[in-house]
Amino acid sequence: MGSVMMDHAETRTMESMAEMADRMSKELRSEMHNAEVQLNNWVAEREQRLAEIQSDYAQTMEARAAEVVELRKADKDTTARRAHCAAVVKKQEEQLQEEVKRLEELRVTEREEMPAKLEVLGAEHQRIAKNLEAKQGEMLTRRHVKEEELSVLGKGVLLYRRLGLEFEGGDTGDDGSMKCLRLVFRQISRQEPERPFVIAVFIDDNGRYVVPECFPALATEDLDRMLVDVNESNDFAKFVSRVRRRFVSMAEAGL
Numbered sequence: 001m002g003s004v005m006m007d008h009a010e011t012r013t014m015e016s017m018a019e020m021a022d023r024m025s026k027e028l029r030s031e032m033h034n035a036e037v038q039l040n041n042w043v044a045e046r047e048q049r050l051a052e053i054q055s056d057y058a059q060t061m062e063a064r065a066a067e068v069v070e071l072r073k074a075d076k077d078t079t080a081r082r083a084h085c086a087a088v089v090k091k092q093e094e095q096l097q098e099e100v101k102r103l104e105e106l107r108v109t110e111r112e113e114m115p116a117k118l119e120v121l122g123a124e125h126q127r128i129a130k131n132l133e134a135k136q137g138e139m140l141t142r143r144h145v146k147e148e149e150l151s152v153l154g155k156g157v158l159l160y161r162r163l164g165l166e167f168e169g170g171d172t173g174d175d176g177s178m179k180c181l182r183l184v185f186r187q188i189s190r191q192e193p194e195r196p197f198v199i200a201v202f203i204d205d206n207g208r209y210v211v212p213e214c215f216p217a218l219a220t221e222d223l224d225r226m227l228v229d230v231n232e233s234n235d236f237a238k239f240v241s242r243v244r245r246r247f248v249s250m251a252e253a254g255l
Helices: 002-074 078-162 220-235 236-252
Strands: 167-168 180-185 197-203 209-215
Touching: 002 078, 180 220, 180 236, 197 236, 220 236
Parallel strands: none
Antiparallel strands: 167 180, 180 197, 197 209
16 A cells, blocks of 8 residues: 555656646747747837838928929029938938848848757757656656556455455655555454454654554564564565464464
8 A cells, every 4th residue: 555655656746747847848939939029029120110211211302302392483592402402311311221231230140140049949849858758758667567566466455355454554654655554464363253463564764664563462583583574675465474374373372
């Protein structure tokens, strides 16, 4: 039961990591999209500015043309006014050419820098995608292993039940894993089949098995030897089987 609950916690942790990696991947794609949107917005603003300058230029030309018409009609200071109009037109043309030049330079700069930025983002996206794929493969492998373990454990539980063994959960650790397990044996005594023989197994802070409760009490040396064996081999099923045999021997001896 403790192993199953630990596996569930581990599975949730792996799924959280997969979700986090997926979220990071989505955020990178969003950043790439935002960078492209910003570039398009900037180009649109520059083009709008260029259009405004061109419009101003056209309006100026119309105004100056109207002035020329008036100058011709009035025939006063024609030369000076024409020179003034020419100067204004020339200035507008220079401003327009300067804006066009600046816009083109900025476009070139953005075209040169954007591929590098996109390449960096793309490489990061590929790295995260590969890491996510590896984590998913590892998670699937672990899931298959745990499914096989659960199948074996399920068969063991059925066997224990036929032998009159019940499991009672106790304290749990900070990660939700079972730290104390109480085993209640029945079908031990032929005279009293329902008589309970109880042993509790606790996992201490060093990860070692400890027995805080045993009724009826097993011989101290015998119990200590079994604890040494299970802590070295980690074969808990063998430990349970040995404890049951000791209880059977005690029942047959009338203890």
